[in-house]
Amino acid sequence: MSEASPKHDVFQAIADPTRRRLLLLLDDRELPVTAISGHFPISRTAVSKHLRILADAGLVTERKVGRETRYRLDPDPLLELKRWLSYYDRYWDNKLAALQRFVEADKTEEAPPSGPRALSSGSGAADAPPDSSNR
Amino acid sequence: MSEASPKHDVFQAIADPTRRRLLLLLDDRELPVTAISGHFPISRTAVSKHLRILADAGLVTERKVGRETRYRLDPDPLLELKRWLSYYDRYWDNKLAALQRFVEADKTEEAPPSGPRALSSGSGAADAPPDSSNR
DNA sequence: ATTATAGGAAACCTTTTGGTTTCACGTCAA
DNA sequence: TTGACGTGAAACCAAAAGGTTTCCTATAAT
Incomplete structure (x- = not known):
């Protein structure tokens, strides 16, 4: 608008x-x-x-x-930044962060680069949720 | 640190x-x-x-x-951004924003470029509180 | 009417940025 | 030990960014 x-x-x-x-x-x-x-x-x-x-x-x-x-x-566009930043809030929200670390504990320890890791193409959304702009 | x-x-x-x-x-x-x-x-x-x-x-x-x-x-440095952004929170915090607009109502209306400006709302240095880096 | 002021547009310059290709070095596998 | 793999460093390049100076055009002011 x-x-x-x-x-x-x-x-x-x-x-x-x-x-x-x-x-x-x-x-x-x-x-x-x-x-x-x-x-x-x-x-x-x-x-x-x-x-x-x-x-x-x-x-x-x-x-x-x-x-x-x-x-x-006009500070309004800063809200976009705020939203972008909020994606990382879980890192500073201790409660959630603890859960997060627990959930990811297994795949964190010494995972070989070519293991059964669903990371590559799997989730298209996981690649760019908050901001997908690219040049 | x-x-x-x-x-x-x-x-x-x-x-x-x-x-x-x-x-x-x-x-x-x-x-x-x-x-x-x-x-x-x-x-x-x-x-x-x-x-x-x-x-x-x-x-x-x-x-x-x-x-x-x-x-x-390592998301920690994003906290700096968060802090920087928080400076503008009053704009989106409706309660404070209302007060802010009220306080500044008089000087907003057609103020000449060289008036007695006393605005720096308590928060400190008016020119560069959150971020003062300059090149 | 003339002159001064405010601010954008143009042309130009230098440094930074985002990219590429090539090369060298350490590490793992045969 | 010989080669393939994983990365960073170097050299190089085009475009963008940040500045400057020099205009040009409105809008006051005299």
């Missing part, structure tokens, strides 16, 4: 430290480009490009006010 | 879709490189390089067994 052309995905968008700082800066403020770029050691144009990438990922909204363009955080 | 030389950070490590798939594949299995690369359309060497990046970020552990090197997921 809201994503038009996610040319840049969230994972890539937040990979850059400068962009992470941008998100923080725009967290609760709506700021025009020049004001934003004052916080960074790089050129205004460079900041502008970062903002575009964030906008492409849906992480900031742009709103024209007179001759300036004001940017503001 | 545990991190030796985090040449690659988690954010960058998970930015690549192939690497995300690797994490899934190594989620509960410990696999040697050749077995792993069978799941990907790229060369074994390329997979090996991805594994190195993941290892640098601490996301996989490598263990030599005979002539093969077995890799396995």
